[in-house]
Amino acid sequence: MELLNQVTQFVISGLATGSIYALIGLSFAIIFNSTGIINFAQGEFVMLGGVLTIFSLNVLQLPLAAAIVAAVAVTTVIGILFERLAIRPLKNATPLALIIITIGASILIRGVVMLLWGKDTQALPAFSGTDPITVAGATLLPQHLWIFGVTVMVIVGCRLFFNHTISGKAMRACSFNRRAANLVGISVGRMVLFSFVISAAVGSLAGVIIAPLTMTSYDVGVMLGLKGFCAAIMGGMGSGLGTVLGGLILGTLESLGAGLVSSGYKDAIAFFILLLILFIRPQGLFKKGETERV
Amino acid sequence: MKKLVSTAFASLALFCLSTAALAAPPIKIGALFAVTGPASFLGEPERNTAQMVVDEINKAGGVKGRKLELITYDTGGDATKAVQLANKLVKNDQVVAIIGPSTTGDTMAVIPVVEKAQVPLISCSAGIKITDPVKKWVFKTAQNDTLAVARIYEQLKKEKKSKVAILTVSDSFGSSGREQLKAQARHFGIQIISDDTYGPKDTDMTPQLTKIKSAKPDAIICWGTNPGPAVIARNAKQLGLAIPLYMSHGVSSKKFIELAGDAAEGIRLPSGKVLVADLLPKSDKQKGSLLAFIKDYQNHYRAEGDHFGGHAWDAMMLLKGAIERGGDTPAGIRNALEATRNFAGIGGVFSYSAKDHAGLTKDAFTLVEVRKKDWVLVK
Numbered sequence: 096m097e098l099l100n101q102v103t104q105f106v107i108s109g110l111a112t113g114s115i116y117a118l119i120g121l122s123f124a125i126i127f128n129s130t131g132i133i134n135f136a137q138g139e140f141v142m143l144g145g146v147l148t149i150f151s152l153n154v155l156q157l158p159l160a161a162a163i164v165a166a167v168a169v170t171t172v173i174g175i176l177f178e179r180l181a182i183r184p185l186k187n188a189t190p191l192a193l194i195i196i197t198i199g200a201s202i203l204i205r206g207v208v209m210l211l212w213g214k215d216t217q218a219l220p221a222f223s224g225t226d227p228i229t230v231a232g233a234t235l236l237p238q239h240l241w242i243f244g245v246t247v248m249v250i251v252g253c254r255l256f257f258n259h260t261i262s263g264k265a266m267r268a269c270s271f272n273r274r275a276a277n278l279v280g281i282s283v284g285r286m287v288l289f290s291f292v293i294s295a296a297v298g299s300l301a302g303v304i305i306a307p308l309t310m311t312s313y314d315v316g317v318m319l320g321l322k323g324f325c326a327a328i329m330g331g332m333g334s335g336l337g338t339v340l341g342g343l344i345l346g347t348l349e350s351l352g353a354g355l356v357s358s359g360y361k362d363a364i365a366f367f368i369l370l371l372i373l374f375i376r377p378q379g380l381f382k383k384g385e386t387e388r389v
Numbered sequence: 390m391k392k393l394v395s396t397a398f399a400s401l402a403l404f405c406l407s408t409a410a411l412a413a414p415p416i417k418i419g420a421l422f423a424v425t426g427p428a429s430f431l432g433e434p435e436r437n438t439a440q441m442v443v444d445e446i447n448k449a450g451g452v453k454g455r456k457l458e459l460i461t462y463d464t465g466g467d468a469t470k471a472v473q474l475a476n477k478l479v480k481n482d483q484v485v486a487i488i489g490p491s492t493t494g495d496t497m498a499v500i501p502v503v504e505k506a507q508v509p510l511i512s513c514s515a516g517i518k519i520t521d522p523v524k525k526w527v528f529k530t531a532q533n534d535t536l537a538v539a540r541i542y543e544q545l546k547k548e549k550k551s552k553v554a555i556l557t558v559s560d561s562f563g564s565s566g567r568e569q570l571k572a573q574a575r576h577f578g579i580q581i582i583s584d585d586t587y588g589p590k591d592t593d594m595t596p597q598l599t600k601i602k603s604a605k606p607d608a609i610i611c612w613g614t615n616p617g618p619a620v621i622a623r624n625a626k627q628l629g630l631a632i633p634l635y636m637s638h639g640v641s642s643k644k645f646i647e648l649a650g651d652a653a654e655g656i657r658l659p660s661g662k663v664l665v666a667d668l669l670p671k672s673d674k675q676k677g678s679l680l681a682f683i684k685d686y687q688n689h690y691r692a693e694g695d696h697f698g699g700h701a702w703d704a705m706m707l708l709k710g711a712i713e714r715g716g717d718t719p720a721g722i723r724n725a726l727e728a729t730r731n732f733a734g735i736g737g738v739f740s741y742s743a744k745d746h747a748g749l750t751k752d753a754f755t756l757v758e759v760r761k762k763d764w765v766l767v768k
Binding site: 097105112216218220308309349354361 | 600626648
């Protein structure tokens with residue numbers, strides 16, 4: 096019984112962490128799908144979400160809801176600027192060059208945030224209190240429910256957007272074949288910009304909802320970005336649901352690994368499984384093998 | 390008449406010259422601090438404090454009538470740079486003593502330089518290997534981790550708690566703490582029944598705590614620097630852990646209480662005495678120094694003085710005492726430093742000897758508990 100309770104706790108903790116990875120992974124996949132590049136500044140969008148919310152809350156004295164909207168909006172604008180100033184001007188650059196540029200951008204954003212707000216870790220108050228909730232012998236915080244809720248909303252929203260709107264379908268078309276999309280009259284440039292907008296918004300939203308739990312500082316984006324990237328890889332860098340499952344699996348494995356095996360090898364266990372998946376199913380866990388990307 | 394005027398001028402000029410010659414040149418002291426870079430949270434208050442102490446000493450007439458001149462360089466937390474700058478201090482600036490560097494890495498790198506040049510160094514970093522084994526020219530002011538561990542174990546022994554779970558961060562601070570926790574346990578009759586770690590950037594430690602909960606220890610000791618311990622405090626509250634939670638001196642600042650919020654209540658940790666200077670009994674030897682340091686720092690920088698500034702304060706004051714007693718030569722200063730006994734500074738009461746260049750006992754740490762978002766002393 097004791098062990099069962101423990102395992103329930105590990106799984107719930109893991110799912111909570113996993114949802115965060117899933118959200119970040121999703122924002123990786125969105126940009127990858129329309130541009131073919133992996134945006135390594137994604138973690139920085141997450142960090143900006145948290146840091147800007149705290150700034151709006153403490154310095155600008157906005158109420159929490161307004162602070163969140165402001166933070167997501169500002170991060171989205173930064174995402175747009177990033178695409179306009181760093182990605183678009185390089186018309187015929189290879190994806191590799193673009194990836195290097197995103198790494199440069201991530202270092203720049205991190206540096207600017209460090210200079211503006213210092214190196215201290217800051218905490219955001221929880222959205223609805225810190226009284227733990229008991230579920231099947233395990234406990235979780237109200238903030239975890241926020242994380243689950245927002246993750247589900249974002250997934251549903253993405254699914255509806257990509258499958259049932261003209262813009263969403265156009266973006267998917269760009270991901271399948273850029274030239275063909277262009278030929279049928281889709282403005283690829285606009286779709287790329289659009290993908291940065293959505294990705295920055297989703298990333299920063301993830302940063303906002305986790306800030307009360309994990310706290311935030313100028314350098315939280317590095318590790319979170321890496322974990323989100325793993326989630327996206329596990330999901331095959333494309334399918335929305337696959338990425339989400341990838342994130343949840345990664346989070347649960349970490350938590351079970353730390354709890355049942357050894358906390359020292361927690362990351363090692365998770366990354367070992369990632370490597371295993373890459374060996375056995377290089378196309379990702381939940382993706383049909385025949386999908387070919389050009 | 391003309392002759393008289395010129396003689397007057399000449400004698401005046403002579404007089405001026407002779408007074409200039411009479412006022413001896415200032416005593417040059419070198420300082421190496423990591424003012425920028427990842428360790429700037431150490432280096433900045435240290436630099437500020439060292440400069441403040443020198444200004445205060447000079448304002449009060451200097452040491453034995455001679456002014457002090459502080460030559461500060463920024464190592465940026467880079468050991469290679471620290472070595473270059475130490476060479477510069479010794480060869481170009483010809484300082485009689487050096488205080489700093491801020492980090493153990495920098496200190497270990499400059500030790501060969503000062504040992505060769507035979508210039509005393511008072512390090513402001515904590516690493517135990519700086520003064521163990523003892524090096525002839527090297528002293529330090531920051532408290533060893535060993536003392537913090539001893540302080541916690543002593544309290545646990547007093548409360549007859551013998552089974553502990555440890556949760557340490559997987560960086561150099563945490564692994565040094567983990568080593569010490571394991572090494573000293575037997576001496577205090579303590580048994581470590583669960584030994585877990587977490588990554589410095591981890592955001593959820595409920596798995597480790599769930600595991601610890603089922604091991605049913607009498608106390609949990611967590612060793613890390615912000616933000617990890619704050620996450621652990623919150624996770625412990627989430628899981629409803631009723632086991633006493635001890636933290637390390639690595640989080641002994643108001644920042645920890647701010648980050649952990651309500652979850653910080655009841656957490657205990659060993660801390661240098663700066664944090665609780667006003668709470669100390671009048672009989673405490675350090676109280677005078679502590680209050681003076683806090684007041685001076687407030688006047689100079691409009692900020693609260695912290696432990697790190699305290700390390701530089703101790704280094705400068707020890708040096709001042711050594712110059713007063715031993716003269717202004719490196720060798721004289723070194724011998725006088727080694728003979729320092731019962732100097733009540735910020736980090737503790739220092740008594741150096743030929744065998745001990747760290748100079749502190751576990752009384753350098755005091756055990757504090759968080760209550761109502763503030764510190765109280767644990768009796």
